[in-house]
Amino acid sequence: MKILIINYKNLILGGIEHYLLYLIQNCLQKKFRIIWLTTDSPIVDNSFAKFVPRLEKVVVKRFGLKRFYKTPKIQINNDDEVIFISFSTYDFIFSERVCRKNKINAKLFYILPHFKGVNYYYEDCLKFGSVMYKIVVNHSKKFFNKLINNNSLFCFADKQVESINTRYDLNLSVEKIKIPPFEPVKNFDLPLVRCRFRSKPFTIISVGRFEFPHKGYLIGLIDAVATLIIDNYDINLKIVGHGPDKEKIMEKINSFPEYIKKHFIVLSPVSPLEIADVMNDVHMSISLAGAVSQAARNFLISVPVRHWSYSCECYGFLPESKANILSIEKGIDVKDIIKQVYKMDEASFILYSRKSYETFNLDIDQDFILNQKNVSLFRYNLIERISNSVFNSGVRLATFFSRKILKKYVY
Structure with a gap:
């Protein structure tokens, strides 16, 4: 069986949800099993109302700091073909953990939706050019390089590709990682x-x-x-x-x-x-x-x-x-x-x-992400996992205390 796992909290309306609406519709028509990783009480727009009852809702429990989750249990057969998509850096790392804990051999994809923001680029919470900023950029560059080499990273627009190239001194082509149009086009009226x-x-x-x-x-x-x-x-x-x-x-x-x-x-x-x-x-x-x-x-x-x-x-x-x-x-x-x-x-x-x-009257390809393949199973080794966990926590704690200090002595 073909399975799509969507790692995204709410189904409201926005650019990501616009894409998900057509992706879910397409996959249901193809008889996919669709698993939705979400919370106890997700926000669901009416646009998705007729699709949600056909999705398998798996609740992800939070604990401790806001962005840390307990790994949910997901039952997958060995011969299932699994596609797992996420839309933020932390959620992608979490998707790897879900697969590892549940022994799922999935194709993992990170669809990058924005060209700035700490949810996607950890360095954006730091002062540009500072020592800490340079350390974080170096870490992020290694992370994104690994994604690219494994055919795990995709973007919605040229600007996001340009942002990655500029930030990390890369030379990615738009054609390689940009998701093609997915919305059906009508004849000019x-x-x-x-x-x-x-x-x-x-x-x-x-x-x-x-x-x-x-x-x-x-x-x-x-x-x-x-x-x-x-x-x-x-x-x-x-x-x-x-x-x-x-x-x-x-x-x-x-x-x-x-x-x-x-x-x-x-x-x-x-x-x-x-x-x-x-x-x-x-x-x-x-x-x-x-x-x-x-x-x-x-x-x-x-x-x-x-x-x-x-x-x-x-x-x-x-x-x-x-x-x-x-x-x-x-x-x-x-x-x-x-x-x-x-x-x-x-x-x-x-x-x-x-x-x-x-x-924008271009050829569409609603199956683009479904037809992609990873070069290999995306896995962190133990040192990388520990490093990323410490790094992620450190960046957030540094941001928290920096804001406290600035608020007290500057603002």
Whole structure:
């Protein structure tokens, strides 16, 4: 039997979950047994509701420090073909432990979802260039090299490959480790695009998790749209998503007078399988990462914006801005792009909608990760396991005490 093990806590909505939605759907159609490593009370979005009852839920118990888990027991037959995927550095190391303790011969894959962040790159919790930073980078380089040599590492986007190459002085090719498009592509719908152009009022959509400062652009986008409304532009902004910082979005919207507030519409998360319905009356999308390509595949003018910034800076139209769907580089004022689209004639609107669509109208491969093979079984020897455990604990403790000291004497 073919088995997929998913090592991921919650099934909500975001880039990783977008991928998992199609992967789970594909594997269930192929009669896979799917095991989901999660917690006692995971958060599950409605998008996954019809799939979750068909998954085998294995609860992972936490103990001690927040990121340490007890190894669960999983029953696998010797002749089963097992694929085990994780989405953070610690979770990948944990997946190796699960296999070792349960004597599972699995293909282990780490799908790297971001280009920065301590969950993926331990050195990001330290001061750049410090002695400790250099020690951690050296350790991380060895770890990622081992993954690469074993065909265990994959990425969602060019930017993540670039980040690995820059951090660890490597020369990875995008073609080798980038996961190809997995979302089915529809034929360009010209009547729908024409209908969108003629619909009123002019409507912008932004889809994503409310997680700041990573996606702080939403605060800047709300300010930009409010400014344009004051300047007599008839614009609505649909914000679709959820997350820990939803309250900040609502506070920002509620800070405006009623005649401005009514132009902002905050919607609960919508499944990628149903998002097209929400976009029917929308003129353009302003977002980042996977939401850029999602909007483009639904025939919208899709504009990528800057990560990790509370000002909304964008990079222009597709396809020229494709390289910036994951970027922290300074962009241009989003209001200028909104004004351009707002003032477009029908022919230009169709042209730029088609350009967005064609940027991501690529051949899909939903079986890509299923067809990959490791060079050998991924195993740490005893010294490596001890080293990594001590290293992981040391980095987290150093981060904790550093923040305490900074808070007391600097902030």
